[in-house]
Amino acid sequence: MIDRLCIIGVGLIGGSLARAAKRAGICREVVGAGRNEAQLRKAVELGVIDRYSTRIAEAVAGADMVVLAVPLGAMESALRQMAAHLRPDAVVTDVGSAKGSVVAAVRAVFGAVPGNFVPGHPIAGTEKSGVEASFAELFEDRLVILTPLPQSSSDALARVRGLWEATGAEVVEMDVEHHDEVLAATSHLPHLLAFTLVDTLARMDESEEIFRYSAGGFRDFTRIASSDPVMWRDICLANREAILHVLQRFVNELGGLTDAMRAGDAEHVLALFARAKAARDRYVNNSNGKRSS
Amino acid sequence: MIDRLCIIGVGLIGGSLARAAKRAGICREVVGAGRNEAQLRKAVELGVIDRYSTRIAEAVAGADMVVLAVPLGAMESALRQMAAHLRPDAVVTDVGSAKGSVVAAVRAVFGAVPGNFVPGHPIAGTEKSGVEASFAELFEDRLVILTPLPQSSSDALARVRGLWEATGAEVVEMDVEHHDEVLAATSHLPHLLAFTLVDTLARMDESEEIFRYSAGGFRDFTRIASSDPVMWRDICLANREAILHVLQRFVNELGGLTDAMRAGDAEHVLALFARAKAARDRYVNNSNGKRSS
Secondary structure, three states, X not given: OEXXXXXXXXXXXXXXXXXXXXXXXXXXXXXXXXXXXXHHHHHHHOOOOOEEEOOHHHHHOOOOEEEEOOXXXXXXXXXXXXXXXXXXXXXXXXXOOOOHHHHHHHHHHHOOOOOOEEOEEEOOOOOOOOHHHOOOOOOOOOEEEEOOOOOOOHHHHHHHHHHHHHOOOEEEEOOHHHHHHHHHHHHHHHHHHHHHHHHHHHOOOOHHHHHHOOOHHHHHHHHHHHOOHHHHHHHHHHOHHHHHHHHHHHHHHHHHHHHHHXXXXXXXXXXXXXXXXXXXXXXXXXXXXXXXX | OEEEEEEXXXXXXXXXXXXXXXXXXXXXXEEEEOOOHHHHHHHHHOOOOOEEEOOHHXXXXXXXXXXXXXXXXXHHHHHHHHHHHOOOOOEEEEOOOOXXXXXXXXXXXXXXXXXXXXXXXXXXXXXXXXXXHOOOOOOOOOEEEEOOOOOOOHHXXXXXXXXXXXXXXXXXXXXXXXXXHHHHHHHHHHHHHHHHHHHHHHOOOOHHHHHHOOOHHHHHHHHHHHOOHHHHHHHHHHOHHHHHHHHHHHHHHHHHHHHHHHHOOHHHHHXXXXXXXXHHHHHHHHHOOOOOO
């Protein structure tokens, strides 16, 4: 049971977590914090949070659980504002899409990573953003990855795990580096490719026509290019090493395909496409059970 | 009104066209042709076609409208088999995703492109294939691009247009080269990127985990990688010049983004993502009217 849950950044993820925690009846009070007062007021109106402060120092005071749900680029500043005002026993976690950079920010602010800090990342979201897009069911049957550090207390880990399990999510643990590599491949690179493709086409002379003659496949493929640019800029920079690593593999494979097309090497092209289809169909079949979106 | 409609290749597109034509009551009889007799038998059972032949020469005999709905790589062979058996007044069209290669195949078989031949391309489809995936509504509110040649007869053009309009599609016309450039950008390149991404990840050591920790965005982004590999191999080779051209633009822009990430150039990254989001949101708003998938 949480007495006072403080959510820094009441957007899609922070707002959905607040809604889910309230729905599950696991916290007495939810306090929001952030820079955009209109959003925070809206969050109170919608019943997502009970009250708010635009001052993080004020918002975290007395909270026994603090969740950082701001873009990665704002993590260090938020940590710095809360550092002197946290209850000594407060458990702190975050929802950042890259974990190495958050741990580095915590280290920069606190000197060492406190035992009460447990990094986390819910694998959930939509291309929408803002508290109005939040909903209590966002994490149901989704995975939440926690990346505890050697010094993380088992008590803090259990409390963060309990929070996420109350939202209906399945919690798994892995180390920070591994998280960042896996997410670079499966989430960060696809977003970067979608943004780049849409911008490439938008800059062509015939862009109006190009978009006009696109079909449903294009809409699906580019949906993630409607995601929040600031959030994704931060992810790209925060996790750049892992992203650049997997991007290089992609570019190499794309180069091989390009060479094969130039050479009219039908077998190479077919083998690549057939492997991809088999992998994609296998992945869909495997995930049809729990996560169906 | 069509007396005998002959569809060569009764898969998703050919089957859906047959269903739509029957539903609209615009043809007396639909004859299917293809190499896979089990599929053709299934098509008769499903009521998609009235009868079939595995010999194209036989299937086209007496037909006043012939639609080629085979993969691009099979077009020339199909044309060669029908050439001596077409009714002199038969109108011939196709549904290929690239038009230059089809026109070249027609030229190779007939010497010159006959006035009764009108190339076409319905901008519709799903990642599924086969007659069992076909449905009469596939073309409703979709665009069909016809690319008539200077020698195409206005009569043949009107008949092909009438066939597609009866399916509920909107018919537009453009020239062959322009079609191939636009489709390379909006359809062929995205498919090639999705196939390449999925194969890149599938070949990594942690591929099982990578797919396990992916979310809804990845599923949408990679949906088109479940498309038919043979069809897409043929498209990649048939339209390779236009594809390689737009691919080069994409690779250049990706290189710029990579450099910006390495240099920590947050402004470059944000500007690209923001332009992409704006273009994608504009595109969705513009197409929300007629085509909503």
